[in-house]
Amino acid sequence: MRRGGSARASETRSGWLFVSPVIIVLGLFLVAPIVIAFWVSVSDWNGRGSPLSSGVSFVGADNYRQLLTEDSLTRSDFATSLRNNFYYVLIVVPIQTVLALALALLLNQRRLKGLSFFRTSYYFPSVTSSVAIASVFLFLFAGGGSVNALLGIFGIDGPQWFADPRGVLHIMLGWVGIGGGADGAGPAALTSRDFLGLTWWDWLSGPSVAMLTIIALVIWVSAGGYMLLFLAGLQNISADVYEAASIDGASRWRTMRSITIPLLRPTLFTVLTLGLIGTWQVFDQVYIMSKGNPGKTTLTPAFLSYDQSINNGQWGSGTAMSFVLFGIIIVFTAIQSLVLRDRDASTRGFFGRLRSQPIAAPPQHPTSTTGPTT
Amino acid sequence: MSQTTLTDRHVGAPDPETPKAAPRPHATRTAILKALGYSALTVFALLYLFPFIIQIGTSFKTDSDATANPLNPIPSNFTTAAYQQLFQQDFGLWFTNSVVVALFVTAGRVFFDSLAGYALARLRFRGRGAVTLAIVVTLAVPGVVLLIPKFLIIKQLGMYDTYSGMILPLVADAAGVFIMKNFFESIPVSLEEAAKLDGAGVFRTFWSVVLPVAKPALITITIIAFQSSWNELPHFLVSRASPETNTLTTGVAGLLTGALGAGNRYPLKLAAAVLMTIPVALMFFVFQKRIISGSLEGAVKE
Numbered sequence: 001m002r003r004g005g006s007a008r009a010s011e012t013r014s015g016w017l018f019v020s021p022v023i024i025v026l027g028l029f030l031v032a033p034i035v036i037a038f039w040v041s042v043s044d045w046n047g048r049g050s051p052l053s054s055g056v057s058f059v060g061a062d063n064y065r066q067l068l069t070e071d072s073l074t075r076s077d078f079a080t081s082l083r084n085n086f087y088y089v090l091i092v093v094p095i096q097t098v099l100a101l102a103l104a105l106l107l108n109q110r111r112l113k114g115l116s117f118f119r120t121s122y123y124f125p126s127v128t129s130s131v132a133i134a135s136v137f138l139f140l141f142a143g144g145g146s147v148n149a150l151l152g153i154f155g156i157d158g159p160q161w162f163a164d165p166r167g168v169l170h171i172m173l174g175w176v177g178i179g180g181g182a183d184g185a186g187p188a189a190l191t192s193r194d195f196l197g198l199t200w201w202d203w204l205s206g207p208s209v210a211m212l213t214i215i216a217l218v219i220w221v222s223a224g225g226y227m228l229l230f231l232a233g234l235q236n237i238s239a240d241v242y243e244a245a246s247i248d249g250a251s252r253w254r255t256m257r258s259i260t261i262p263l264l265r266p267t268l269f270t271v272l273t274l275g276l277i278g279t280w281q282v283f284d285q286v287y288i289m290s291k292g293n294p295g296k297t298t299l300t301p302a303f304l305s306y307d308q309s310i311n312n313g314q315w316g317s318g319t320a321m322s323f324v325l326f327g328i329i330i331v332f333t334a335i336q337s338l339v340l341r342d343r344d345a346s347t348r349g350f351f352g353r354l355r356s357q358p359i360a361a362p363p364q365h366p367t368s369t370t371g372p373t374t
Numbered sequence: 375m376s377q378t379t380l381t382d383r384h385v386g387a388p389d390p391e392t393p394k395a396a397p398r399p400h401a402t403r404t405a406i407l408k409a410l411g412y413s414a415l416t417v418f419a420l421l422y423l424f425p426f427i428i429q430i431g432t433s434f435k436t437d438s439d440a441t442a443n444p445l446n447p448i449p450s451n452f453t454t455a456a457y458q459q460l461f462q463q464d465f466g467l468w469f470t471n472s473v474v475v476a477l478f479v480t481a482g483r484v485f486f487d488s489l490a491g492y493a494l495a496r497l498r499f500r501g502r503g504a505v506t507l508a509i510v511v512t513l514a515v516p517g518v519v520l521l522i523p524k525f526l527i528i529k530q531l532g533m534y535d536t537y538s539g540m541i542l543p544l545v546a547d548a549a550g551v552f553i554m555k556n557f558f559e560s561i562p563v564s565l566e567e568a569a570k571l572d573g574a575g576v577f578r579t580f581w582s583v584v585l586p587v588a589k590p591a592l593i594t595i596t597i598i599a600f601q602s603s604w605n606e607l608p609h610f611l612v613s614r615a616s617p618e619t620n621t622l623t624t625g626v627a628g629l630l631t632g633a634l635g636a637g638n639r640y641p642l643k644l645a646a647a648v649l650m651t652i653p654v655a656l657m658f659f660v661f662q663k664r665i666i667s668g669s670l671e672g673a674v675k676e
Binding site for chain 2: 120146
């Protein structure tokens with residue numbers, strides 16, 4: 001009986017039946033965990049027994065207050081992780097974006113043939129396991145590794161990358177006579193004041209030499225992925241625009257500056273935002289390569305929250321860190337949707353943002369390069 | 375779904391045939407630009423391929439050769455000792471665990487994502503809009519924030535350190551649902567209507583009429599699901615603990631960080647990296663075009 005009046009009922013039944021596995025999995029392993037974790041972050045659960053048992057009591061915002069206002073090792077560690085991640089984002093996002101754009105522009109040259117080989121080699125790291133990539137970089141940047149051997153050819157004595165906690169900015173400030181260099185003390189004006197338990201001088205360290213290796217790895221891997229986004233953006237620019245420019249006698253450089261880059265703006269925003277969101281979540285590389293060492297200079301909030309909960313049993317502050325990180329990422333997502341002014345973007349998430357990326361073609365050719373029109 | 379690839383679609387570029395009758399100096403300039411273009415591409419290709427070449431070369435070296443000549447990928451004494459040592463450890467077990475987990479996760483995602491995608495695209499039922507929105511919202515949750523929460527729920531459900539705790543949380547993903555939903559929306563309804571007129575039920579129609587047509591999208595989902603579960607690390611850090619449930623990612627990560635006796639044992643670590651890369655690399659080279667268009671799903675076609 002599937003026709004007539006019962007067809008509708010049957011469709012409703014099948015509809016719910018069809019979506020139920022996905023709803024159950026996402027509900028159980030995505031929504032419920034967030035709810036439980038939020039409860040843990042406002043409770044005094046110490047890791048023993050179930051967090052839902054009766055012995056666990058509500059402590060309000062205590063964990064958050066301790067994390068952000070009370071002088072403790074936890075707070076200064078968290079501040080350190082925020083500082084480390086901040087410098088990491090500050091360096092990774094611009095460089096990976098520029099490198100991705102450069103690779104895409106190189107691959108978009110009409111005169112050249114055999115480009116798929118190059119595209120494959122740039123993209124390959126993106127499909128490879130972070131563990132495998134990290135093992136290669138652990139060898140490349142080892143004290144007696146390939147990078148130092150290469151530097152040695154040019155007479156440069158490379159650092160012990162993974163063991164070097166010196167802040168790059170501290171080193172550079174030392175060159176111009178501010179502070180005692182990386183190892184010495186900072187100027188009294190900066191060391192006497194602190195924020196979140198970390199002195200102003202410590203905030204100004206810059207990424208450590210060890211962090212640079214993780215930065216190099218991530219840029220190397222992710223530029224290939226973002227390159228694909230730029231390539232798609234470039235190939236969505238209508239040929240007519242370029243024709244008009246060449247009729248007007250515009251030079252290559254001029255065409256690039258006045259046509260290509262402006263029309264790529266939507267892609268650029270997408271890449272920047274995905275980059276911001278992704279870089280605040282760095283975990284794998286820290287876990288595999290450094291565990292936050294040396295001197296806590298590669299600690300990131302994602303790794304610290306994991307370490308604090310699972311290894312130290314400080315579940316309350318560990319989950320509170322997760323939610324503060326969540327807040328940071330939400331702020332960046334909000335800034336992104338504000339900038340893009342795409343009414344869907346804020347709710348559509350990662351793939352949604354890819355999907356909602358506007359086509360960089362003039363409005364009169366909205367479907368010139370696209371797939372099926374639905 | 376048009377599976378056009380990026381290379382054969384230089385829409386953004388003017389017709390390459392136009393400068394045919396160009397004067398000589400222009401031709402020289404073009405040749406120079408071409409040479410510059412290829413050199414730049416090659417420099418980057420070296421930068422991207424050399425680490426892999428070093429990885430493979432060093433995995434066939436002895437420990438002392440690896441540290442003595444870190445820049446030379448060619449072993450001075452070719453040896454497969456590193457690979458033999460790997461299999462004396464638990465590497466085989468890790469590999470098996472990774473295969474089992476990846477197969478179940480992939481099968482689950484292909485089936486559940488296409489079921490849900492079909493329902494959201496085609497079936498009219500009360501609450502469809504709400505379900506769609508709810509799944510969309512879950513896409514926005516940053517994965518790394520879920521680490522500790524997932525640990526808590528998996529413990530709570532008594533699945534910690536079991537295959538079910540490792541597999542079940544991964545068997546459905548919101549992104550896959552939307553890839554399937556978009557695909558089903560792009561195919562004509564007439565096929566299903568014919569099946570319905572023949573009296574086929576909703577599931578029959580889905581299974582034997584719609585799914586066979588959806589092959590391109592199913593392949594995309596399969597690749598993404600296999601690759602992401604094969605490469606997954608954080609989930610297996612919080613869903614299991616004992617050595618018997620190590621996957622390749624957690625096992626090799628342990629190799630990299632843990633103390634393994636004397637020496638750095640780089641060949642061993644790099645051999646592990648080579649072996650764990652092979653399955654994904656094979657898939658990448660076979661389905662390359664599909665992977666690239668799949669990872670751009672939507673960015674290319676809107």
